[in-house]
Structure formats: structure tokens, C-alpha cells
Amino acid sequence: MPADFTFQQYQQELTDGRLTATVCGKCETYTTPPQAVCRNCGGTDTKITEIVKKGTIRTFTVIRVGPEGTQPPYIVALVETQDGPWVMGNLLVTDPGKIGPEIIGKEVEISSQVVKGDIYAIENLNVLTFSLV
Amino acid sequence: MREVAVAGVGMTKFGVSEKTNVDMFAEAGLEAIQNSSIEPGDIDALFFGNCLGDFEEGQMHMAPFAHSVIGLPMSSPATRFEGACATATVAIRHAALLVGAGVYDVVLAGGTERTTIMDTPMATRTFAMGCHAQYESPTGLTFPGVFGMAAHMYSSKYDIPLKKLKKHMAEVSVKNHFHGAKNPKAHFPKEITVEKVLSGPMIADPLQLLDCCPFSDGSAAVVIASADKIKSMTDKPVFIVGTGQASAGPLNFQQDLTIVKTRMTSIKHAYKEAGIGPKDIDLCELHDCFTIAEILAIEALGFYEFGEGYDAATKGETRLGGKGVTINPSGGLKAKGHPIGATGAAQVVEIVEQLRGEAGDRQVDGAKIGVVDTLGGDFGTICNIILRRG
Ligand SMILES: [Zn+2]
Numbered sequence: 234m235p236a237d238f239t240f241q242q243y244q245q246e247l248t249d250g251r252l253t254a255t256v257c258g259k260c261e262t263y264t265t266p267p268q269a270v271c272r273n274c275g276g277t278d279t280k281i282t283e284i285v286k287k288g289t290i291r292t293f294t295v296i297r298v299g300p301e302g303t304q305p306p307y308i309v310a311l312v313e314t315q316d317g318p319w320v321m322g323n324l325l326v327t328d329p330g331k332i333g334p335e336i337i338g339k340e341v342e343i344s345s346q347v348v349k350g351d352i353y354a355i356e357n358l359n360v361l362t363f364s365l366v
Numbered sequence: 367m368r369e370v371a372v373a374g375v376g377m378t379k380f381g382v383s384e385k386t387n388v389d390m391f392a393e394a395g396l397e398a399i400q401n402s403s404i405e406p407g408d409i410d411a412l413f414f415g416n417c418l419g420d421f422e423e424g425q426m427h428m429a430p431f432a433h434s435v436i437g438l439p440m441s442s443p444a445t446r447f448e449g450a451c452a453t454a455t456v457a458i459r460h461a462a463l464l465v466g467a468g469v470y471d472v473v474l475a476g477g478t479e480r481t482t483i484m485d486t487p488m489a490t491r492t493f494a495m496g497c498h499a500q501y502e503s504p505t506g507l508t509f510p511g512v513f514g515m516a517a518h519m520y521s522s523k524y525d526i527p528l529k530k531l532k533k534h535m536a537e538v539s540v541k542n543h544f545h546g547a548k549n550p551k552a553h554f555p556k557e558i559t560v561e562k563v564l565s566g567p568m569i570a571d572p573l574q575l576l577d578c579c580p581f582s583d584g585s586a587a588v589v590i591a592s593a594d595k596i597k598s599m600t601d602k603p604v605f606i607v608g609t610g611q612a613s614a615g616p617l618n619f620q621q622d623l624t625i626v627k628t629r630m631t632s633i634k635h636a637y638k639e640a641g642i643g644p645k646d647i648d649l650c651e652l653h654d655c656f657t658i659a660e661i662l663a664i665e666a667l668g669f670y671e672f673g674e675g676y677d678a679a680t681k682g683e684t685r686l687g688g689k690g691v692t693i694n695p696s697g698g699l700k701a702k703g704h705p706i707g708a709t710g711a712a713q714v715v716e717i718v719e720q721l722r723g724e725a726g727d728r729q730v731d732g733a734k735i736g737v738v739d740t741l742g743g744d745f746g747t748i749c750n751i752i753l754r755r756g
Contacts (some may be wrong), residue, residue, distance in 0.1 A: 240500060266501055272619055292522070292623065294514030295571040296506055300491035303506040311515060311618060319618040323505050333571075337522045348504040353491065360504045 238281050243267055247345040247359040252286050254318060255279035265318045272318070286343040288314040290336055290363070295329055302351045306330040312341055312363055322361030340366040367466035369593035371603040371756060374402030375715040380584035380703035381553040382482045387419050387428060390585035391478040392435045394708075398474065399436070402589040402599045406437045409589075410470040412444040413461040415453035415477025416707040421492045422480045432478070448707075450496035451655065452742030453477050454586065455710025455749040461590045462606045462751070471595050476587025479705035489581050493706070496743040498616040510570035510578055512744045513656035516623040517572050520658060523624055524673040532572055535657035536563035537679040539576050539700055542654060545686060546697020548727040553582045553703030563657075577657040582703030586711035588718065596756075602722040603756035607735075608640030610750045617744050624673075628748040629666035629739065636750040637668075642735065644668030647691050647752075649720055649730045651713035652739035654698040663739055664693060692730045695720060710740040714751060721755040 238253075243266055246253045254265035258278035262271055265284060270277055293310035296303070308324040320343070326332060341363035350356045376397025378390050385393070391414070399406055414429040425431075433444035447457035454477035461475035481489055490508050497503045497512070517535065521528045540560055546552040558576060566575035589599070596603045610632035614620055620627070637643055644667060652667065654660035664684065665675040669691050683690035696702045696716040699709060717736035719725045738751040 291621075292515040292519040293571075294511045294518065294573075295568075296508055296511050297568045297570060298486065298490065298508070298510070299506050300494050300508060301487035302491070305506075307506055309505045309507045309511050309515070311621075311623075313621075319621050321502055321505055321507070321616070321618045334518055334521065334528055337518060348506075351491075353495070354499055354503065358500060358504045 238267055244359050251283045252343060253281055254284045254316070256282045263316045263318050265320060284314060284316040284318070288312040288320070288341055288343060290324070290339050290341060291319065293324060293336060295332060308332055310363055312343065314343070320361050322363050324363045326365065336365070342366055368468060369605060370462045370466045370590060371593055371596045371605045372714065372718050372753065373589040373591045373596050373599040373603065374398045374400070375588050375718050376401055377551060377586040377712055377715045378584045379551045380582045380705060380712070383480065383583035387416060387423060387425065387478045387480045388431050388435050390480065390583065391432045391476070391587065394476060394478070394585040394587040395432070395436050395474055398476065398587040398589050404472065404589070404599060407439055408472055409438050409442050409474045411442050411473045412438055413447060413457040413473060413475035414444055415447045415457040415711065417448055417450060417453055417479060418481065418492050418706070422483050449747045449749065450742030451653065451704070451706045452710055452740040452747045452749045453707045455713065455738060455740035455751060456611065456747070458588060458590065458711060458714055459609045459611060459749055459751060462609060465590050465592050472589060472591045474587055474589055476585065476711035477707035478585035479707035480583045481581040481705060482583050501616050501618065502744070508570060510573050510656065512617065513658050514570035514573045516662060517658040520624045520661070520676070526676065528572055531676060532564065533560060534676045534680050535577055535661065536560040538654065538657040538660045539563050541679040541685050542694050542698040542700040545695050545728055546701020549697045549702055552697045552701050553580055554701050555697070573656055579655050579699035579704040582705045584703060584705035584708050584712070586708045586715050588711060588714050604718045604721045605754045605756055606751060607754045608636040608638070608752040610635035612748050614746050620745055623745070624662065626662050626666040626745050626748070628745050629663065629741070632748040632750045633667050633739070636752050640752045642752070646735055647737050648733045649692040649695055649717070649736045650739060651694055651696060651698070651716050651736070653741040654694055654700050655704060655741070659741070660693065660698070667737070667739060686728060686730065695725065695728045695730055710738065710749065713738045713740060714753070717753050721753060
């Protein structure tokens with residue numbers, strides 16, 4: 234990502250309600266979370282921008298047996314954002330245990346929530362969350 | 367590059383072991399050395415695989431202790447490799463590369479893992495360290511979850527109703543247990559049924575318990591030697607004729623989980639190096655960590671078209687004696703077990719024993735060329751090794 238933009242800033246932008254990406258000066262592709270280079274062409278001429286927090290569910294799973302410290306069932310999903318890049322996050326619904334493949338292709342709004350660190354990964358991190366439109 | 371061959375193999379029984387990581391490796395490593403008709407002092411280097419020793423035993427820096435326990439010379443360096451579940455395959459590939467390049471003549475390579483000392487929540491957590499620590503793990507993603515997402519995408523993309531796909535996935539598990547029942551070193555050497563798979567508890571939708579490989583303990587090792595050295599070591603050399611390895615980032619950048627591009631990249635390199643293609647392969651030990659994973663693998667390795675591999679096990683094509691490539695005659699990760707740092711070495715052990723004609727009840731008749739396929743993390747590492755009977 235541009236040298237002056239850090240993962241911590243990406244996290245702060247999420248806290249402030251913005252989903253940041255890089256936009257490539259050469260091929261105009263968006264990359265999120267921001268990376269050192271453009272995902273499409275590998276170019277380093279990128280700028281930080283904000284992308285639309287809307288997208289479509291491409292796949293998902295319901296985690297029924299989770300790592301220590303988690304409270305299953307919960308849903309992990311991959312969403313294709315309106316601006317192109319895909320993102321991973323948690324789909325928030327009232328009864329995650331009852332969700333099935335019918336949600337693939339459904340539109341979602343993207344937000345984020347803080348997940349507390351554990352003894353192995355001590356940082357508290359914002360993770361993306363999705364809610365059905 | 368010089369010609370490189372496997373001189374000897376060793377492997378513990380997979381399952382639940384009381385032994386430490388290093389002691390399991392001593393058993394497998396010494397067996398491989400004896401199987402090669404050499405002494406520990408003849409080994410030029412140790413390429414050692416282990417993933418989670420830091421958590422299983424509080425043991426970082428395990429390689430020199432594994433080196434010491436089998437009395438390797440101080441001048442023969444020990445180096446730890448880590449590529450998640452593909453760890454040992456990556457270690458063996460690099461052993462073959464450095465022997466091929468003439469840096470070493472005789473190398474011991476393999477791995478060890480002691481996962482069952484961790485309870486399921488801790489094992490699930492530490493295995494999930496193979497996912498991206500910032501973008502993936504904080505969602506609570508697990509490995510069954512990764513492949514659950516792949517299965518849902520496969521069903522949706524190819525318009526195969528999930529219920530139908532799940533039945534074919536269950537047949538993969540049934541087939542691998544059919545093979546594993548013939549393998550005395552398997553963790554679960556017993557046959558199962560489709561009904562049993564489909565009635566198990568759900569782990570990560572749509573994967574049920576018997577869609578998933580177990581947590582296992584075990585170790586496996588091989589001795590890799592240059593072709594000129596091999597003559598005095600064995601009269602049944604198995605040559606490493608091609609290898610490949612590829613890397614990729616987190617799943618959100620990989621996007622289509624049904625087409626494993628890392629695997630296609632790695633195997634393309636291996637086929638090219640060997641001067642062969644998928645039609646030349648007699649048998650394959652591949653990464654069936656989950657039933658859907660075997661389906662994805664037989665497609666990306668070129669044995670089936672994309673979207674057409676899902677019913678190969680149901681049709682009996684990938685079973686011993688089937689008309690296709692025999693897939694996972696050892697029982698695969700599913701029945702043989704999955705001590706992650708050792709898995710790739712055990713796959714190589716199986717192919718070598720098959721190509722030597724020493725696989726007993728699970729022998730693939732007339733096997734000449736076999737391929738090893740190991741996946742690490744969420745498709746982020748793939749490593750392939752092609753072996754040919756000498
Ligand atoms: Zn670009």
C-alpha cells in the first residue's frame with residue numbers, strides 16, 4: 234500500500250465507518266484491504282480511496298465447531314463489493330444456525346465490529362460484518 | 367540438475383501417540399535410514415517439517431533436537447520447514463532440489479506432528495493460524511469453514527443441488543476409508559458408509575464430521591539421494607522426476623475457490639519438468655483434508671474437467687481397480703490421518719511403496735508413475751512431487 238498508509242490506519246478508517254482501498258494509477262483496479270501493490274497488475278502507483286460498502290454474497294459457511302474463544306454458530310462469508318474487490322467477514326443474522334445456500338447472491342451492506350484478541354493474537358481488530366439488505 | 371531418487375522410507379503408525387514430536391521423528395527417520403542401507407553418519411543434511419510444536423510442546427527450534435536424537439553429524443545441518451499442511455512436501459521438494467543441484471548427496475527429509483495433545487478448540491485455533499491473522503482468523507474462520515465455503519460455491523457455480531453434491535462428497539470419504547482399511551498404519555483403518563457420513567454432526571456447513579480428516583499424531587521421513595549414490599543403497603530406486611510449488615494470498619484475493627490456481631500453477635511446473643501430463647499418472651496421493659478438497663484436487667490436477675470431478679468416487683473410477691487414476695490408495699488424510707507436519711512425507715512414502723510394489727492389499731497393479739499433491743493453508747501453498755519407478 235502507499236508507504237504512508239498502514240494497517241492501523243485501515244483499521245481506524247473502519248472504526249470511522251469507511252472501507253478503504255487502493256486505486257491503481259495504471260489499471261484503475263481497487264484493492265482492499267489495501268496492499269503493497271495493485272492486485273490486478275502489481276503496480277505500485279496506487280492511492281488510498283474509499284469504496285462503497287455494499288456487495289453480493291458469493292459464498293458462506295456456518296461455523297458450528299469454532300476455535301477456542303468463539304461462540305458458534307456464526308457465519309463467515311465472502312462478498313464481492315460493488316466496486317469489484319472481494320472481502321471476508323461475518324454475516325450477522327438473528328439465527329445463524331438456520332441459514333442455507335439461498336443467501337448466495339443476496340445483497341448486503343458492509344460494516345465492521347471489533348473482535349477481541351486472544352493469547353495468541355493479542356490485538357483487538359475490526360473485522361468486516363455484513364447485513365442482508 | 368542431477369537425477370535424484372528416493373532411497374528409503376520410514377513412517378510411524380498414524381493415530382494417537384504417547385511419544386513426543388522428536389521421538390516420533392526418530393522412529394520414522396531411523397526406519398528411512400535403515401531402509402536405505404546407510405547409517406545416520408552418511409546423511410549430509412536434515413530437512414525437517416513441523417508446524418505447531420510451539421503450541422503442542424512449547425518447542426520452537428525443533429530441527430536440531432530431531433537431528434541430535436538420531437545422531438546425525440554436527441556438520442550435517444538441520445533446518446525446519448513450515449508450509450502449514452504442505453510442510454513435509456515442501457521440505458522433501460527442497461531436499462530434491464539441493465541434491466539435484468549437487469549441494470548435498472544424501473538428505474533425510476520428512477516431518478512430525480503431535481496434534482492430539484491439544485483439545486479440539488485449541489487444535490482448531492492453532493490450525494486456523496494457517497489463515498490470514500488480520501483478514502481471516504478474526505472472523506472465526508476454521509479450515510472446515512474454508513472448505514465449507516468452497517463446497518457451497520461449487521454447488522452454486524455448477525448448479526448441482528447441495529443435497530446431491532453432499533452424497534457424492536460422502537462417497538469420497540467412503541472410498542478413502544475403503545482404502546484405509548487396507549493400511550495397517552492408518553489412524554482409522556475401517557470402512558464406513560454414505561449413510562454414516564450424512565448422519566454425522568455438522569462441523570462447518572455443509573461439511574459434517576466424516577467429511578473432515580481427523581487430528582492425528584505421527585511422523586514420516588524419506589532419504590533422498592543422487593542417482594550415482596543410490597546404486598549402493600537400494601535395488602528399487604524411485605526417481606523424483608518433477609516437482610512444483612506455488613503460493614497465493616488470502617481467500618478474498620483468490621475469489622473462485624472451486625478453481626485452485628495455486629495447484630494448477632504448481633502441477634503445470636511438475637508435469638513440464640517430468641515431460642508428462644495427467645494421462646500418464648497411475649496413482650495420486652492428494653490432499654483430501656475434506657471430501658470437497660479431493661474433488662477440487664482431481665480437477666485442478668487435470669484428471670477431470672472443472673465441474674466434472676464430483677462423481678468420480680461414486681462411479682468407482684478413483685477407487686483401487688477403477689478405470690481412472692487411483693486416488694489416495696493409502697486411505698488419504700481422511701482415513702490414514704493428518705499429522706500436519708508429517709502428511710506430505712507420508713504421501714511420498716505411500717507412492718514409493720506403491721511404485722516398489724510393496725503396498726500389499728492396496729497395491730495399484732503395474733503402478734509406474736505417481737504424484738503427490740499437498741495443500742497448505744487456505745490454498746496459499748501447494749506442493750507437488752512426481753515419482754517414477756526406477
Ligand atoms: Zn493495477
